[in-house]
Amino acid sequence: MTQHKLDPIDQEIVQRLSHDARISNRSIAKEVGITEGTVRQRIKRLQKDGLIQFTVVTDSAWQALPIFA
Structure with a gap:
């Protein structure tokens, strides 16, 4: 199995994507x-x-909304 290392730029990108x-x-x-x-x-x-x-x-509660009916 190949191990992947995230460089600092990858880490910054992942951090921002994790937040939003x-x-x-x-x-x-x-x-x-x-x-x-x-x-x-x-x-x-x-x-x-x-x-x-x-x-x-x-969210399964959304399925009850009229737009999904």
């Missing part, structure tokens, strides 16, 4: 001091390597 998974790549880039393209590439790599994933969690 909807944060834009542009915002992350500005806060970390790298380009938006670099953020995008690193997130793709982290996903491909299985180090991060994005998941939707729903």
Whole structure:
């Protein structure tokens, strides 16, 4: 099994995504001091390597709302 190491930039990206998974790549880039393209590439790599994933969690109470009927 290959061990993955997150460098400091990856750690910064993951930290920001952990706080708010909807944060834009542009915002992350500005806060970390790298380009938006670099953020995008690193997130793709982290996903491909299985180090991060994005998941939707729903509240079952919402299913009772008329918009879901």
